[in-house]
Amino acid sequence: KLDHMLKHSPAVPPAARRALGLSIQPLRIFLNPELRVLDSSTVLSQEACESVSGFSAAVPRFRSVEVSGLNEKGQEVTWQASGWPARILQHEMDHLDGVLYLDRMDSRTFVNINWQEHNE
Template sequence: MIRHCRIFSHLVLRSQSSHVHSSPVRILLPLSANTCTASPRTHSTNVKVRSYLQYMKRKVQGSPVPPYNHVCQVGDPVLRSHAAEVEPGAIQGPEVQKVIKTLVKVMRKLECVGLSAPQIGVPLRILALEYPKKMLEESSTASVEARGLVAVPLMIFINPQLRVLDGRTVIFQEACESISGYSASVPRYVSVEVSGLNEKAEEVSWKASGWPARILQHEMDHLNGVLYIDHMDSKTFINVKWEEHNE
């Protein structure tokens, strides 16, 4: 899933800067009883309480099964698997339609602009994207022009194939709900074309450039077990709330 990063989504421009080298400075802090480690007893108690509550919830409701109403997080094997193609004859069946319905529901609940089936625990080649007009209106003119933002209606692609139309790449900060709370600069192709089947099993194709092209590439990666951290500039990888931790 690709999130719309209003704060950190900006075009990365190359510039030259001088580097100042200085000797390392050692700062000695007094030892204190108020360290950043929790009381072992308190931590153990909290874990036991959470475990018991989870046990009771699962005993009453049963363990959740895909398609989930939440997004799987990095570390879940489903995010690193190569998703399987969907049989065209099964697309309008209840199982696949449930996956599509859940995909759209979770995407809209989290207010993100793209989501793939593996992210809700289903290793099938299905992706959804949508860039609401309201979100576009909330973006600055400079951001719209720099990133190539346009409103995109809800689109579903099943067994999608991606073709690069413009081999040039642009770099923007990118985030994903499967790596919640982080972002990094990622290069993506300027323009692509996607073709496949829609939710009615009809053949569809779409040419996209700018931000929609980035969304498509991000979601296509998910279908192949690839995450944006595999493409990122590691020096730009940040916790998006790092400033709050210093307050």
């Protein structure tokens, strides 16, 4: 499942991870996060989410962003991210604003990723 692959990228073979631009990231905590766009050009790529389980769609996201806030010790922290981590940051920041990928998707690309299970 695409949503499983996106959430658990270690399950994806390394060659496929590289081809998709996926990277494993350490846990980072941001309290009261703020997002700033560093590169306003966008990349259209498939996303999925457990909030809308079983579906996927192409979503445009900025190439590079910066998130800042406080860590678990109350210290100011900043992270600049590009590619896959930047996409995840934008996806998660959207959740904090009550926005789902459905609100940003190219509706022509919306697919049921479990269609084979339903047709068996």
